Amino acid sequence: xxxxxxxxxxxxxxxxxxxxxxxxxxxxxxxxxxxxRTGIQTRRISGAGxxxxxxxxxxxxxxxxxxxxxxxxxxxxxxxxxxxxxIMPSCACFVQAEIGAANAxxxxxNAACSGFLYGLDMAEKYIASRPEMxxxxxxxxxxxxxxxxxxxxxxxxxxxxxxxxxxxxxxxRGIVDSTLHADGNLWNLLYMDSxxxxxxxxxxxxxxxxxxxxxxxxxxKYAVRAMExxxxxxxxxxxxxxxxxxxxxxHQANVRILGKLMERLGIEQEKVFINVNKYGNTSAASIPxxxxxxxxxxxxxxxxxxxxxxxxxxxxxxSMLLYW
Numbered sequence: 129x130x131x132x133x134x135x136x137x138x139x140x141x142x143x144x145x146x147x148x149x150x151x152x153x154x155x156x157x158x159x160x161x162x163x164x165r166t167g168i169q170t171r172r173i174s175g176a177g178x179x180x181x182x183x184x185x186x187x188x189x190x191x192x193x194x195x196x197x198x199x200x201x202x203x204x205x206x207x208x209x210x211x212x213x214x215i216m217p218s219c220a221c222f223v224q225a226e227i228g229a230a231n232a233x234x235x236x237x238n239a240a241c242s243g244f245l246y247g248l249d250m251a252e253k254y255i256a257s258r259p260e261m262x263x264x265x266x267x268x269x270x271x272x273x274x275x276x277x278x279x280x281x282x283x284x285x286x287x288x289x290x291x292x293x294x295x296x297x298x299x300x301r302g303i304v305d306s307t308l309h310a311d312g313n314l315w316n317l318l319y320m321d322s323x324x325x326x327x328x329x330x331x332x333x334x335x336x337x338x339x340x341x342x343x344x345x346x347x348x349k350y351a352v353r354a355m356e357x358x359x360x361x362x363x364x365x366x367x368x369x370x371x372x373x374x375x376x377x378x379h380q381a382n383v384r385i386l387g388k389l390m391e392r393l394g395i396e397q398e399k400v401f402i403n404v405n406k407y408g409n410t411s412a413a414s415i416p417x418x419x420x421x422x423x424x425x426x427x428x429x430x431x432x433x434x435x436x437x438x439x440x441x442x443x444x445x446x447s448m449l450l451y452w
Contacts, residue, residue: 138190167383241440291416
């Protein structure tokens with residue numbers, strides 16, 4: 129039986145570092161307030177030559193090099209994003225052109241912060257039906273384009289970046305199982321309006337702008353509960369315990385959410401990879417960036433049981449187990 133395994137990872141972060149002290153000059157906030165409530169100290173903000181697809185392409189090239197593949201060998205380019213360079217064409221098509229993946233088909237996927245997990249799950253399904261496929265899955269965001277820089281409750285949280293992985297078939301290691309969920313009834317807790325309609329009959333006059341809006345306390349409550357449920361349900365289905373997990377890589381939202389999740393799961397901090405302090409919340413890019421850093425730091429070894437989990441606007445959430 130063929131499994132889908134990750135043969136290479138890569139990431140790309142913009143050069144500009146935006147500190148909490150700099151944010152103090154932009155909105156009514158403070159380094160102490162941001163750090164104590166979110167754990168975020170810095171985040172990366174894109175500049176010239178760092179459009180979403182450009183970050184994604186650079187992360188992709190690193191993942192290809194790590195896997196020992198050429199772009200022309202790819203069969204599919206899949207980009208998870210909620211902040212594409214354009215609505216049409218897709219970010220994935222721009223990436224395909226940028227890296228020269230001439231033989232791949234390409235499309236975007238939007239499941240907000242859960243997008244990378246949704247993308248990996250989709251890649252697994254392709255591998256199951258066509259084991260010869262080589263798939264590039266990317267999570268990439270330029271959320272600096274989609275925040276209200278006058279709203280101190282959201283602009284302090286988000287950052288830009290991209291993470292990528294190559295998915296191939298293996299008979300021995302790879303994705304074990306995953307569970308994905310959504311609840312559209314909770315959409316108004318975390319959302320971003322589209323640009324104003326050009327059709328007056330479809331114009332929503334209550335829309336405030338094309339930027340992220342969030343009900344922070346409600347998101348906290350649902351996020352912790354959703355990720356805990358997804359993880360425990362998946363472990364139970366596989367007759368595993370949290371102690372069997374070598375490394376948990378959760379969506380990097382803020383340290384309070386991560387701390388509560390660790391407490392409710394009963395997992396020690398040494399087994400959890402956290403980099404939200406450096407990059408903030410990069411939505412669909414957060415897990416692949418963290419995964420690449422974990423690989424670079426030697427936190428993931430062949431044979432390790434790795435657990436991924438996420439939540440995001442929609443609401444969407446899920447978890448995934450894989451043997452590295």
